[in-house]
Amino acid sequence: MGAHGPATQGLMRWVTTTNHKDIGTMYLWFSFAMFIMGGAFAMIIRAELFQPGLQIVEPEFFNQMTTMHGLVMVFGAIMPSFVGLANWMIPMMIGAPDMALPRMNNLSFWILPPTFLLLASTLFMEGGAPNFGWTFYAPLSTTYAPDTVTFFIFGVHLMGLSSIMGSINIIATVVNLRAPGMTYMKMPMFVWTWLITAFLLIAVMPVLAGLVTMMLMDIHFGTSFFSAAGGGDPVLFQHVFWFFGHPEVYIIILPAFGVVSQIIPTFARKPLFGYDSMVYATASIAFLSFIVWAHHMYTVGMPVAGELFFMYATMLIAVPTGVKVFNWITTMWKGSMTFETPMLFSIGFVFLFTIGGFTGVMLSLAPVDFQYHDSYFVVAHFHYVMVAGAVFSMSAAVYYWLPKWCGKMYNESMGKAHFWISFVGFNLTFFPQHFLGLAGMPRRIPDYALQFTDFNTMSSIGAFIYGSSQILFLFNVVRTIVAGKPTSEEKTWEGAEGLEWTVPTPAPYHTFSTPPEVK
Amino acid sequence: MHSQARRLFKLALSPVLLLLGLLSTGALAEEAQRWQMNLSPGVTEVGAEIYELHMIVIWICVVIGVVVFGAMFYSVFTHRKSKGAKPADFHESTAVEIAWTVVPFIILIVMAFPATKTLLEVYNFEDTELDILVTGYQWKWKYEYIDENGENVAFFSNLRTGKTEIYNEDGKGEHYLREVDEPLVLPVNTKVRFLVTANDVIHSWWVPSLAVKKDAIPGFINETWSKPLKTGVYRGQCAELCGRDHGYMPIVVHVVEQDEYDSWLAGKKVKAAKIKSLMDKQFTLDEQMVAGKTVYNQYCVACHGVNGEGGIGNAIAGSSIATGDIYGHIDMGVNGVPGTAMQAFGAQLNDVDMAAVLTFQRNAFGNNMGDIIQPIDVYNFKQGQ
Ligand SMILES: [Cu+2]
Ligand SMILES: [Cu+2]
Numbered sequence: 001m002g003a004h005g006p007a008t009q010g011l012m013r014w015v016t017t018t019n020h021k022d023i024g025t026m027y028l029w030f031s032f033a034m035f036i037m038g039g040a041f042a043m044i045i046r047a048e049l050f051q052p053g054l055q056i057v058e059p060e061f062f063n064q065m066t067t068m069h070g071l072v073m074v075f076g077a078i079m080p081s082f083v084g085l086a087n088w089m090i091p092m093m094i095g096a097p098d099m100a101l102p103r104m105n106n107l108s109f110w111i112l113p114p115t116f117l118l119l120a121s122t123l124f125m126e127g128g129a130p131n132f133g134w135t136f137y138a139p140l141s142t143t144y145a146p147d148t149v150t151f152f153i154f155g156v157h158l159m160g161l162s163s164i165m166g167s168i169n170i171i172a173t174v175v176n177l178r179a180p181g182m183t184y185m186k187m188p189m190f191v192w193t194w195l196i197t198a199f200l201l202i203a204v205m206p207v208l209a210g211l212v213t214m215m216l217m218d219i220h221f222g223t224s225f226f227s228a229a230g231g232g233d234p235v236l237f238q239h240v241f242w243f244f245g246h247p248e249v250y251i252i253i254l255p256a257f258g259v260v261s262q263i264i265p266t267f268a269r270k271p272l273f274g275y276d277s278m279v280y281a282t283a284s285i286a287f288l289s290f291i292v293w294a295h296h297m298y299t300v301g302m303p304v305a306g307e308l309f310f311m312y313a314t315m316l317i318a319v320p321t322g323v324k325v326f327n328w329i330t331t332m333w334k335g336s337m338t339f340e341t342p343m344l345f346s347i348g349f350v351f352l353f354t355i356g357g358f359t360g361v362m363l364s365l366a367p368v369d370f371q372y373h374d375s376y377f378v379v380a381h382f383h384y385v386m387v388a389g390a391v392f393s394m395s396a397a398v399y400y401w402l403p404k405w406c407g408k409m410y411n412e413s414m415g416k417a418h419f420w421i422s423f424v425g426f427n428l429t430f431f432p433q434h435f436l437g438l439a440g441m442p443r444r445i446p447d448y449a450l451q452f453t454d455f456n457t458m459s460s461i462g463a464f465i466y467g468s469s470q471i472l473f474l475f476n477v478v479r480t481i482v483a484g485k486p487t488s489e490e491k492t493w494e495g496a497e498g499l500e501w502t503v504p505t506p507a508p509y510h511t512f513s514t515p516p517e518v519k
Numbered sequence: 520m521h522s523q524a525r526r527l528f529k530l531a532l533s534p535v536l537l538l539l540g541l542l543s544t545g546a547l548a549e550e551a552q553r554w555q556m557n558l559s560p561g562v563t564e565v566g567a568e569i570y571e572l573h574m575i576v577i578w579i580c581v582v583i584g585v586v587v588f589g590a591m592f593y594s595v596f597t598h599r600k601s602k603g604a605k606p607a608d609f610h611e612s613t614a615v616e617i618a619w620t621v622v623p624f625i626i627l628i629v630m631a632f633p634a635t636k637t638l639l640e641v642y643n644f645e646d647t648e649l650d651i652l653v654t655g656y657q658w659k660w661k662y663e664y665i666d667e668n669g670e671n672v673a674f675f676s677n678l679r680t681g682k683t684e685i686y687n688e689d690g691k692g693e694h695y696l697r698e699v700d701e702p703l704v705l706p707v708n709t710k711v712r713f714l715v716t717a718n719d720v721i722h723s724w725w726v727p728s729l730a731v732k733k734d735a736i737p738g739f740i741n742e743t744w745s746k747p748l749k750t751g752v753y754r755g756q757c758a759e760l761c762g763r764d765h766g767y768m769p770i771v772v773h774v775v776e777q778d779e780y781d782s783w784l785a786g787k788k789v790k791a792a793k794i795k796s797l798m799d800k801q802f803t804l805d806e807q808m809v810a811g812k813t814v815y816n817q818y819c820v821a822c823h824g825v826n827g828e829g830g831i832g833n834a835i836a837g838s839s840i841a842t843g844d845i846y847g848h849i850d851m852g853v854n855g856v857p858g859t860a861m862q863a864f865g866a867q868l869n870d871v872d873m874a875a876v877l878t879f880q881r882n883a884f885g886n887n888m889g890d891i892i893q894p895i896d897v898y899n900f901k902q903g904q
Contacts, residue, residue: 052695053687059763133760139737140720140762144657228738234721235736269600271610299723300734301741304642308635315627322623323616329591330615334607336600347595354587358580365630367565367637368573370732371558374723374758439555440727442758445766447685449697449754451553 005509015110018102019509020087023109025405027084028398030112032474034076035391037120039467041069046429046463049456052448062446063131064123070134071152074252075159076116078390082255083108083166085397086194088405090170092500092507093188095179095516100172108165115158122148133444135245138226138237142218149219153212160205167198167205174198179499181518185279188498189272192279193258196286200247200254203290208244211237235300242293250289252386253353254282256393257324260346262498263400264328267343268335269495274327281320281327288317298369307366314364318357325354340493341415345396348423349388356384359434377437383430395422395473402477403492407506408484414476421469428462559728562749562774566730568637576630583626647712647744651703655715655722655735655757658764661866662703664784665714672787675867676701678767682821685767697754702771706780710746718866720762726755726770734759747774797871798894804882807891811879814872819880822860827884831860836884845892849900852877870897 006013006022014026044065048056057065087105091098099105122129127146130136141149174195178187187195214237217223224230226237265272272278294302294310302310328350337343359381363369372378395418403409432455437443441452448456491501499518503511560570598604652663656675663673679698683689692698705711715724717735725732729745747753757768775783802810815823822832835841840851852873853865864873874892881888 052691054685055687059766063760063763063765131762137721137760140760144720144762228736234738268598269606270608273609274611274616276611277616299732300736301739304638307638307642311634311638312631315631318627319620319623323620325587326619329587329594331610332591332594332598334604334609335594335598336604336606337595337598338600339595347591350591351588354584358584361580361627361630362573362576365572365576365634367634367641368569368576370641371569371573371727371730373732374725435556438558440559440725440755442725442756442766444760445756447696447766449756450691450693450695451555454554 016106018098018106020091020099020102020105021405021507021509023099023105024084024087024089026109027080027087030109031077031079031081031084034072034080034116035470036474038069038072038077039470041065041072042463043467045069046460048446049448050460051457052450052453054447057446059446060128060131063133063444064129066444067130067133067136068119068123071119071130072116073386074134074248075156076112076119078252078386078394079163080112081394082194082197082252082390083163085190085255085259085394085401086166086170089401089500090173090191090194091177092503092511093191093498094174094177094182095499095512095518096173096177097510097512097515099169100176101169104165105169108162108169111158111162111165115155115162118151119155122151125151135241136215137241138215138218138234142215142226145219150216153216156212157209160209163201164205167201170194170198171202179512179515179518185276186518188258189261189275189278190255190258193254193261193282196282197251197254200251200286200289204244204247204251207240211240211244214240235297238297238300239294242296243290245296246293247286247289249382249385250285253389254286256349256389257282259393259397259400260328260349263342263346263396264331264350265497266400266493266495267340267346268332268337270331270335271497272327273330273333274323277323278327281323284320285317288313288320292317295364295366295369298366299373311364311366315361318361318364321357325350325357336495338494340399341410341412341419342396342400344416344419345392345399348419349392349396352384352388352392352426356381356388359384372437374442375437376433376441376443379443380430380433380437383433387426387430392422395419398473398477400493401500402480403487404500404503404505404507406481406484407486407488408480409487409492410476410480410484414472414479418469418472418476421472422466425462425464425466425469429459429466430462432456432458432462561728561730562747562751562753563728563730563745564748565637565640565745566728568640569730572633572637575633579626579630641743644712644742644744647710649706649709649711650714651711652714652716652740653724653735655717655719655724655761655768656866657719657762657862658757658768659867660703660722660724660757660768660770661718664787670788670791672784672791674701674787676703676771678764678769680767694754696767697756697769697771699769699771702752702773704773704775704780704783705747706777707747707750707774709777710744712742712744715741715743721759722757722761722768723759724755724770725758726753726772728753728755729772732758747772750774750776794869794871798898801893802874802878802891804878804889804891807875807878808882810872811875811877812883814868814876815879815883818864818868819876827880827886835880836886838880838886841880842886842888845890845896846900848877848881849873849892849897853897853901865901870894870901873897 008016017023044057048062125148127148129148130152132141132145174191214225218225224232226232226234261272261278292310292314295314298307363372363381399410399415436452436455441448488505490505499516558570558573560567650665652665654661660676662676663671665671676699679700680696684691684695715733715735716739717737719737722735723732724735729747731743731745733741733743751774753772755770757765822830823835824830827835840848855861855863871894874894874897878892881890
């Protein structure tokens with residue numbers, strides 16, 4: 001095994017690196033920075049909504065905040081964080097020396113910081129940042145958009161480029177670089193879910209690119225894709241957007257499924273229940289995600305046949321998703337469980353994600369969705385699946401693999417405190433939002449009627465708690481890296497299985513220069 | 520189950536029961552109220568059906584949740600290493616896995632039946648008795664009662680809450696942000712068809728108690744319907760992000776007895792006829808100044824000031840437009856300046872009021888132009904553009 005470290009040192013090490021661990025680290029730190037930024041936007045939103053009336057920001061800026069919060073969290077925080085995890089872990093899990101396309105790997109990361117710098121800089125430009133929601137429906141995002149929309153379009157193109165390159169790399173790595181004996185059906189679940197996610201990304205990112213290109217044409221070159229006055233159709237925008245957007249939510253959640261499928265068996269000290277059905281369920285979810293997009297559009301005035309089709313298809317997704325939840329719980333069943341921080345976050349994930357799944361089934365029913373749609377009920381629903389799904393599982397992943405990454409142990413009590421504070425804060429933030437939506441509060445409003453006051457105040461307090469718990473997270477991680485208790489155990493966790501636990505701790509700069517033999 | 524598990528089970532169930540208790544009390548009200556936690560069945564049959572469906576699904580989810588989370592927490596509390604649990608070594612079971620694929624599938628089919636039935640009901644447009652065209656504008660609604668004889672009645676419905684309430688300088692009224700200058704008026708027990716569209720961006724017309732939400736899409740007309748069975752005042756607001764004042768375009772619907780509705784509509788028609796008859800009247804300067812001042816104080820004063828000194832808007836006193844070419848001035852009133860606070864008033868003010876307010880601006884605040892804009896001038900301008 002090659003024991004040598006990076007070829008260059010200092011800043012250039014990071015700029016020129018092709019090492020999957022370096023790139024993974026950069027992705028993880030970048031996504032955390034974006035998480036803090038997107039979180040700050042959320043804090044502004046919740047501070048304004050603490051009370052009725054306008055206190056802190058003007059409606060125009062509020063709209064920029066909701067938009068930027070969504071964009072930064074989805075494209076800047078969640079997606080790159082899982083790519084970072086994939087970079088670190090996939091080669092180590094399949095016994096590969098690195099990613100298959102290391103130079104492209106470097107490029108796909110380095111596209112991101114300038115992209116988000118550009119996006120953030122629109123906040124300071126004349127006319128302000130994008131203010132049309134992260135779903136950027138036309139014509140609000142075309143004819144009626146601020147001039148900065150062109151930067152936004154450029155940014156989306158760049159993000160798409162980065163994601164597609166990242167996905168190609170993951171597919172190439174998984175297909176070509178598995179160690180001898182590592183058949184597909186022996187791959188760790190995290191690798192499986194990422195493989196499927198990568199295919200989803202390749203399928204839908206070009207759709208998004210096409211969509212923003214049409215916008216660009218409408219804005220600058222006089223076409224009318226989305227303007228009825230010129231023979232276009234604003235609803236077309238939504239169809240294309242959600243054809244990307246629905247798979248996108250699975251792009252976010254599938255790697256999260258992978259993470260908890262690694263962690264729960266470790267701490268239950270029992271192999272994952274129903275591995276095969278997990279793989280098939282993931283694949284079916286991915287397939288179904290292409291035929292349900294219009295469930296976001298029940299109120300646009302589709303013919304009843306369309307409504308019925310999308311309703312039935314959407315309901316179907318509950319089946320494979322249920323299989324996953326049952327599998328996780330059965331993995332715990334009759335195990336020998338301990339509850340270190342990664343396990344707490346994973347159980348929190350299963351619990352909260354399932355609640356999000358329940359509201360998902362409710363939302364799938366078209367006639368009832370006429371009441372839920374575009375209300376805070378939807379906001380609550382997707383934060384239960386996205387935050388609980390992506391952020392909880394990401395936190396679990398960081399605690400789980402951090403000792404392997406840096407050879408130091410994090411502080412367990414601080415980790416547990418992070419979990420409990422986030423869990424309480426999260427629920428206090430988002431559970432009352434179900435009530436707000438059911439009582440009739442629409443989403444994306446800076447001010448509200450008086451009957452919504454109490455739950456909004458509650459929700460804001462929860463958000464501040466949840467937000468501050470992330471500072472504890474940052475502190476714990478930094479403290480670990482700087483002054484954590486050194487550990488050199490190969491297997492940090494008693495019940496851990498998999499190739500990543502066979503390499504030394506901390507993982508050397510190059511691992512598996514000679515492929516391991518998988519029996 | 521041994522006793523400890525049973526205790527845990529009860530413990531896990533108690534918040535759920537508490538919640539449902541709260542849910543069911545919240546459900547009785549038709550008007551949204553403080554601490555409301557649940558959907559309201561509203562005042563329509565469809566709304567009640569939707570509410571029922573919603574409750575059925577909640578209960579199904581609660582039952583599944585109790586079973587699934589019950590199993591999970593039972594396991595979490597008993598299968599612990601600290602309690603000496605030894606890991607079992609099973610990791611698959613075809614029978615179990617088939618069961619938990621098939622059972623949810625069956626439950627979904629059970630849900631699909633009532634959902635389909637309700638959906639078909641929502642899409643049943645037979646026997647509608649009244650057509651109303653609802654148009655979303657940035658940021659107000661326009662309602663137009665469609666009349667077989669072409670005598671449509673149309674008006675705008677604007678937010679009535681003042682800036683001082685919004686900016687916390689005054690106390691907030693009971694219907695803060697959910698009050699309008701002119702509500703939509705509907706006859707009770709009548710199946711009303713709403714034709715929903717928009718003038719600029721997408722809006723969405725949502726009144727929870729009428730169980731109606733439909734996107735208002737520029738260039739397309741959507742239809743939906745509602746049949747309120749109880750008189751009363753029902754409130755809602757725009758549900759689709761539509762720009763700066765998306766949070767400030769409320770909907771207020773007054774459902775009244777048929778005869779009350781008839782006389783309200785008749786009154787509206789008389790007023791419309793009066794405006795029509797005034798269209799080719801020639802007003803004197805004095806008449807225009809009196810009428811114009813009223814319009815100015817209602818629609819323009821907030822931005823242009825009591826003495827035309829300006830504020831959010833430019834000064835009218837000495838304004839080059841108000842003292843310039845007549846048609847330039849009419850253009851400003853009718854079309855506004857896109858992208859600024861100066862909106863297009865062309866659709867909101869009728870030609871009589873528009874002529875009056877513009878004449879007022881040309882002759883008040885020391886402008887003294889001495890010319891008079893007549894309704895027919897505004898009409899001709901609009902026809903010509
Ligand atoms: Cu979706
Ligand atoms: Cu709106």
